[in-house]
Amino acid sequence: MKELNLEDILANTSDLTKEKKVWYVAIIGRPNAWKSTFVNSLIWEKISITTNVPQTTRKRVLAIYNDDESQIIFFDTPWIHKSEKKFNKEINWVAISSFKDAEVILYFIDSSREWWKEEEYIREILEMVNKPVVKVYTKTDLEPRINIPNWDDILKISSISKDWFDNLLVKVKSYLKMGPMFFPDDYYTKQDIYFRISEIIREKAFLHTKEELPHSVFIWVEEIEDNEDIMKMVAYIYTESDSQKYIVIWKGWSLIQRIWKEARIELEKIFEKKVFLALRVKVRKNWRKDDRLIKEILH
Ligand SMILES: Nc1nc2c(ncn2[C@@H]2O[C@H](COP(=O)(O)OP(=O)(O)OP(=O)(O)O)[C@@H](O)[C@H]2O)c(=O)[nH]1
Ligand SMILES: [Mg+2]
Structure with a gap:
C-alpha cells in the first residue's frame, strides 16, 4: 500500500478558504424535461442517470x-x-425540499411537449416559494409545441447546441454571492458508491423494461469488495410481484442478462477495473407502499 505523506496531501488539496461565487441551485421540472441530461452535459460526467x-x-x-x-x-x-400515491408524494417532497437550500431555482420547461396540467401544479408550488425562479426552455432543437416568449430574462437550451449553457451560467452567477467553497474544486459530485452502482443498474433496468415495470423496480446493492484490479459486488433487482420477476428473468432474450451485461460494462468504465457483478431478482410485494423502505431508498 502507498505510504501517505502529509505534505503531498496538503499540496494537492484545494484551498477551501478561497472565495468564489458559491451556492446551491435547484433544477426542477416535469418528467423528461431534460434535468438530468443537462447536469451531465454541463459537468461532462455521467452523474445522474x-x-x-x-x-x-x-x-x-x-x-x-x-x-x-x-x-x-x-x-x-x-x-x-x-x-395521491405514497411513493410519488415522497418523491415530490424530495424535489420540493431542495428549494429550501437553494439560492435560485431553475424551472425547466420542455418546449417540445404541449402544456399540461403538471406545469400548472409546478407553478402553484413556485408561487408559494420565496426564491428567485429562472425559466429555462429545454430541447429547443426540436419543433416547439408551446409558445416560447421572447423576453430577455428567459433562457433556452438544447443538449445539441451547448452555446446556451454560457448564458445560463451567467444568469445563475448573477444570483450568487462570494463565499468560501463548499467542496474542493476538483469534486464534481457527492454520492456514495452503493448509490452510484445501484443507479447504473436501475438505468439499464429502465431501458429494457416497459410500461409499469420500470417504476416497480428498485435496486439494492448488498455487498462490495473493492480490490486493486477487480471489484466484486452483489446486487438485487426487486420487483413488486412474482409475475414481474418472471418477466425480468425469462422475457425475450432474458432481460436480466442484458441488464447485467450493460451495467457491468459501464461499471468497468467508471471504476477503470474489472467488475464481477452477481445480479439476482427478488420480489418485495407492494414495496412502494412501505414507508420505511421508501425513506431508505429516497433519502
Ligand atoms: N431532442 C432532444 N432530446 C433531449 C434533449 N435533452 C434530453 N433529451 C432526451 O430527453 C429524455 C429525458 O431526459 P432526462 O434528462 O432523463 O429527463 P429528466 O428531466 O431528468 O426526467 P426525470 O428524471 O424523469 O424527471 C432523454 O431521452 C434524452 O435523450 C435535447 O436537448 N434535445
Ligand atoms: Mg432525471
Missing part, C-alpha cells in the same frame, strides 16, 4: 460545477407531478 422513460430520477443528485470564479452546486431533482 437518464432514460427516455419519464420519472427516472428518484433522489436528489448533486452536480458540482467549478470554474475560476464560481462553484455552483446544482441539485438534479426528481420530476414534480401531482399524485
Whole structure:
C-alpha cells in the first residue's frame, strides 16, 4: 500500500478558504424535461442517470460545477407531478425540499411537449416559494409545441447546441454571492458508491423494461469488495410481484442478462477495473407502499 505523506496531501488539496461565487441551485421540472441530461452535459460526467422513460430520477443528485470564479452546486431533482400515491408524494417532497437550500431555482420547461396540467401544479408550488425562479426552455432543437416568449430574462437550451449553457451560467452567477467553497474544486459530485452502482443498474433496468415495470423496480446493492484490479459486488433487482420477476428473468432474450451485461460494462468504465457483478431478482410485494423502505431508498 502507498505510504501517505502529509505534505503531498496538503499540496494537492484545494484551498477551501478561497472565495468564489458559491451556492446551491435547484433544477426542477416535469418528467423528461431534460434535468438530468443537462447536469451531465454541463459537468461532462455521467452523474445522474437518464432514460427516455419519464420519472427516472428518484433522489436528489448533486452536480458540482467549478470554474475560476464560481462553484455552483446544482441539485438534479426528481420530476414534480401531482399524485395521491405514497411513493410519488415522497418523491415530490424530495424535489420540493431542495428549494429550501437553494439560492435560485431553475424551472425547466420542455418546449417540445404541449402544456399540461403538471406545469400548472409546478407553478402553484413556485408561487408559494420565496426564491428567485429562472425559466429555462429545454430541447429547443426540436419543433416547439408551446409558445416560447421572447423576453430577455428567459433562457433556452438544447443538449445539441451547448452555446446556451454560457448564458445560463451567467444568469445563475448573477444570483450568487462570494463565499468560501463548499467542496474542493476538483469534486464534481457527492454520492456514495452503493448509490452510484445501484443507479447504473436501475438505468439499464429502465431501458429494457416497459410500461409499469420500470417504476416497480428498485435496486439494492448488498455487498462490495473493492480490490486493486477487480471489484466484486452483489446486487438485487426487486420487483413488486412474482409475475414481474418472471418477466425480468425469462422475457425475450432474458432481460436480466442484458441488464447485467450493460451495467457491468459501464461499471468497468467508471471504476477503470474489472467488475464481477452477481445480479439476482427478488420480489418485495407492494414495496412502494412501505414507508420505511421508501425513506431508505429516497433519502
Ligand atoms: N431532442 C432532444 N432530446 C433531449 C434533449 N435533452 C434530453 N433529451 C432526451 O430527453 C429524455 C429525458 O431526459 P432526462 O434528462 O432523463 O429527463 P429528466 O428531466 O431528468 O426526467 P426525470 O428524471 O424523469 O424527471 C432523454 O431521452 C434524452 O435523450 C435535447 O436537448 N434535445
Ligand atoms: Mg432525471
